[in-house]
Amino acid sequence: MTHKHTHPASSATSGDAGANPVLKLLPLTLTVFIGFLTIGMQLPVLPLHLHDTLGMGTLVIGLVVGAQFAAALFSRSWAGNFADIRGTKRAVIAGLVTAACSGLMYLVSLAFVEVPVVSVWLLLLGRVILAMGESLIVTGALGWGIGLVGPQHAGKVMAWNGIAMYGAFALGAPAGVFLNAAWGFMGIAVSSVFIPLLALLVVANVTAVAPTATRRTPFYQVLGTVWTPGLGLAFCSVGFGVVTAFIALLFASRGWGNSSLAFTAFGLAFIGARLLFGHLPDKLGGAQVALVCVVIEAVGLLLIWGADTALVAYLGTALTGFGYSLAFPGFGVEAVRRAPAQTRSLAMGAYVAFLDISLGLTSPLAGVLASGWGIEAVYLGGAVTVALSFGVALMLLMGRADGKQAVPVHYKS
Known part of the structure; x- marks a missing residue:
């Protein structure tokens, strides 16, 4: 038999759709x-x-x-x-x-x-x-x-x-x-x-x-449905990775003192963006929001790369946090659109796995970059990688413009 796109959970939401x-x-x-x-x-x-x-x-x-x-x-x-x-x-x-x-x-x-x-x-x-x-x-x-x-x-x-x-x-x-x-x-x-x-x-x-499901679905099947937005998440998560792993080393190498304010700037901008604009991916579309936000994130990383004062670096980390904050749910909304209803949790697990892979590869690769070209090169490399997620968001938008709507796959059981 083929699973329908409807699922038992839908009844939980239909009765009180007006609730906040x-x-x-x-x-x-x-x-x-x-x-x-x-x-x-x-x-x-x-x-x-x-x-x-x-x-x-x-x-x-x-x-x-x-x-x-x-x-x-x-x-x-x-x-x-x-x-x-x-x-x-x-x-x-x-x-x-x-x-x-x-x-x-x-x-x-x-x-x-x-x-x-x-x-x-x-x-x-x-x-x-x-x-x-x-x-x-x-x-x-x-x-x-x-x-x-x-x-x-x-x-x-x-x-x-x-x-x-x-x-x-x-x-x-x-x-x-x-x-x-x-x-x-x-x-x-x-x-x-x-x-x-x-x-x-x-x-x-x-x-x-x-x-929502009665049998185990192979991970690779769901991975195939969310790989495009997942790739966008992997590229844009590099900005988050290089800030958390290397900002303290950058501050130490420049003699700028305590880097804790950089983490605070990133965190406040990240949470602030979600509180103020967290509704936009649902309202405007995930790819549209991701397209703008990865540009903001890349600009933030370029500011850190070229920073000659701690203040510019703080501004850079804040912009990086702001952009990354909404890129994550932006690409995530696109992943949900592609996921069959009966494997929604598995699809979310597959989507978040791209973040795991990205953060796992970022630190060692950025470490190699830093040892060869200096600690600031990490942020130029980060900006270039985040820019690749702009291409992914564009691809998602163009796919929709061409009429290639994301149709959830129905798995046989």
């Missing part, structure tokens, strides 16, 4: 925020724990920290199928419980501080478990949100999920530093167990959306 979608998404946004607080708290603390307490070098630190990225990438397919088949609410709940289990692994690792190798392996396992939880939370929340408010509000769902994630990173980092100063890594481990469980209280009474 942002209000309906609020509990899910709060759930994602709480779930990602644990990741944000660990960002500044885990490398210090590995180096100072366990005596590990940069290679081991890179492997343990990077393990979460790799595990997140490889678990997107599993998490997306889980959400589509078992239900998005169940996926989010399972993700929160899984994230809490990663905290338990951190606690166990502290019992082996005197045997650093064992402690590191336990931390590595904790990072992998956390990544699996993160995949379930993100893919589940995206699919659930679209099921609740309808695909016509897909851009808002992605925009508010992004606000929750990046807000959690921004607030989680100083919270993690505070906990570490007061109670050491034990404070981080205990918090990592209990904080995700708090989100269960928020999500408990949110209306569930019926599962």
Whole structure:
């Protein structure tokens, strides 16, 4: 038989189409925020724990920290199928419980501080478990949100999920530093167990959306439907990658002092753009918004490349954050238009996988660029790569102008 484009979730949205979608998404946004607080708290603390307490070098630190990225990438397919088949609410709940289990692994690792190798392996396992939880939370929340408010509000769902994630990173980092100063890594481990469980209280009474699929869909099939907007996301995410990975090194090399204001400028512009203009991809079209926003992002990166004062670099990071903020849901709306309804969570997982791949490749490649041509060359390279996503947005627009509408593929079962 062939799945129809309609699905059980559609009944959840048809009866109250007039309800404010942002209000309906609020509990899910709060759930994602709480779930990602644990990741944000660990960002500044885990490398210090590995180096100072366990005596590990940069290679081991890179492997343990990077393990979460790799595990997140490889678990997107599993998490997306889980959400589509078992239900998005169940996926989010399972993700929160899984994230809490990663905290338990951190606690166990502290019992082996005197045997650093064992402690590191336990931390590595904790990072992998956390990544699996993160995949379930993100893919589940995206699919659930679209099921609740309808695909016509897909851009808002992605925009508010992004606000929750990046807000959690921004607030989680100083919270993690505070906990570490007061109670050491034990404070981080205990918090990592209990904080995700708090989100269960928020999500408990949110209306569930019926599962949209009855069988597992191969990841490559969905990847084929979203690869064009996914490629746009991969190119424009390079700007985000070079700012987060190399802005501190640029400031240090120029003697501009603390780079934390650059991160603040990026974060405020990112969240501000989503609050003020998060509705535009749904209203104007994802490709149109992406087309403009990647230009803003590329200009921001060029400003950082040519900056001769810290103030110009701050302006550059703000423009980069602003542009990238709306490019993500812009290309994402195009991905949703191409995704069959019964595999929507899996399609969202496939789309976000392009971000994982992009960030995974950006740091090492930019490192090679910096070692050969200087740290500022990273930002010129970033601007050129982001400009490629302009071509992708143009391709999406031209495809629509030629009458090649995105028709969701119907998978046989």
